[in-house]
Amino acid sequence: MQRRWAPVVAGSALVVAGSSIAGLYSFRGDVPIVFVGFCLFVAGYFVARDGWAVLSPFEYAVDGVESSVRTEHPVIRGGLGLVGILGIAAGVTQFSLTVVDPSVVGAVQAGVYSVGGYAWTHVVIHQSLF
Amino acid sequence: MSSTSLPDRRHVGFLLGLAATSLGLSSGFIWASEGRAVRVVVAASTAWFGYLAAHYAVTGRLLDSESRSTDGFGGREALDLEATWQYGAVVLGVGVLISGMVIGAVYINRGDHALTNLGGALFLGGYVIAHYGATRELL
Numbered sequence: 137m138q139r140r141w142a143p144v145v146a147g148s149a150l151v152v153a154g155s156s157i158a159g160l161y162s163f164r165g166d167v168p169i170v171f172v173g174f175c176l177f178v179a180g181y182f183v184a185r186d187g188w189a190v191l192s193p194f195e196y197a198v199d200g201v202e203s204s205v206r207t208e209h210p211v212i213r214g215g216l217g218l219v220g221i222l223g224i225a226a227g228v229t230q231f232s233l234t235v236v237d238p239s240v241v242g243a244v245q246a247g248v249y250s251v252g253g254y255a256w257t258h259v260v261i262h263q264s265l266f
Numbered sequence: 267m268s269s270t271s272l273p274d275r276r277h278v279g280f281l282l283g284l285a286a287t288s289l290g291l292s293s294g295f296i297w298a299s300e301g302r303a304v305r306v307v308v309a310a311s312t313a314w315f316g317y318l319a320a321h322y323a324v325t326g327r328l329l330d331s332e333s334r335s336t337d338g339f340g341g342r343e344a345l346d347l348e349a350t351w352q353y354g355a356v357v358l359g360v361g362v363l364i365s366g367m368v369i370g371a372v373y374i375n376r377g378d379h380a381l382t383n384l385g386g387a388l389f390l391g392g393y394v395i396a397h398y399g400a401t402r403e404l405l
Contacts (some may be wrong), residue, residue, distance in 0.1 A: 143288070143324055144328065144389050147316060148315070148318075151314050152310045152311050152314055153307075153309075155294075155310045155313070155314070156294075156298075156303070156307045156310045157305045159294055159295065159298035160303060160306055162298070163298055163299050163301070169316065177290070181329070184329060185328075185329040185330070197368060228306045231367060231371060232295075232299065234371050235272065235295070235299060235371045235374045235375050236299070236375070238371065238372065238375055242370060242371075243367055243368040243371045244364060244368065246367060246371075247363070247364035247368070248364075249362065250367075251364065252359055261386070264400065265396075265400045266354065266397040266398065266400040266401050
């Protein structure tokens with residue numbers, strides 16, 4: 137399959153911007169902004185992976201383009217995915233706050249939130265744990 | 267010559283890519299804790315492109331696309347694995363990954379880039395172990 141590079145570049149820019157926002161604001165304890173950062177990250181990942189068609193999931197589904205985003209319930213799937221991303225955002229924010237105020241319990245808690253959010257999101261989107 | 271006929275080059279690419287990811291992730295967290303935005307962007311770029319390189323080295327794909335595409339929602343069957351050892355690998359990998367976060371948290375606080383990388387390496391190593399257990403692919 138021939139790869140189109142423009143979506144890869146644009147998606148990568150979104151990934152870098154999103155993860156930078158998430159990293160910087162996690163140390164301020166700002167979960168909503170960290171959540172936005174991770175949403176940008178995930179959007180960038182899909183654009184880099186599947187191209188521009190990801191930006192219009194309904195048409196994407198109708199066209200039957202091969203992708204894990206393809207589904208008869210894109211809104212519900214997207215909503216469930218956002219729950220997982222929120223878990224990741226909460227986990228990474230907890231991690232950063234634990235760095236500022238060290239606590240083994242806090243670090244383990246951050247790991248469980250992050251890993252749980254990742255696993256939830258991946259199972260919803262890909263039907264597999266990884 | 268196909269990449270599958272060059273296992274050494276593949277594994278070197280995999281290790282170098284993940285090393286870049288660990289460096290970016292580890293130093294990126296330290297710089298984020300100091301509020302140094304430009305350096306964080308550089309670190310995030312290093313981490314992301316390192317991951318893409320490592321992924322390409324072992325799978326021949328920049329990112330997983332065709333192989334993971336299915337319809338419908340994930341249910342309990344999404345957690346079903348073929349062999350018992352795979353569950354053990356997933357649990358072990360997640361444990362190593364979380365230990366990397368704990369170690370990382372300690373050394374990010376001290377601004378120690380080298381030892382934070384120990385946490386980064388454990389975090390990524392745990393991810394690879396768990397990923398291999400679940401999918402039989404390294405990334």
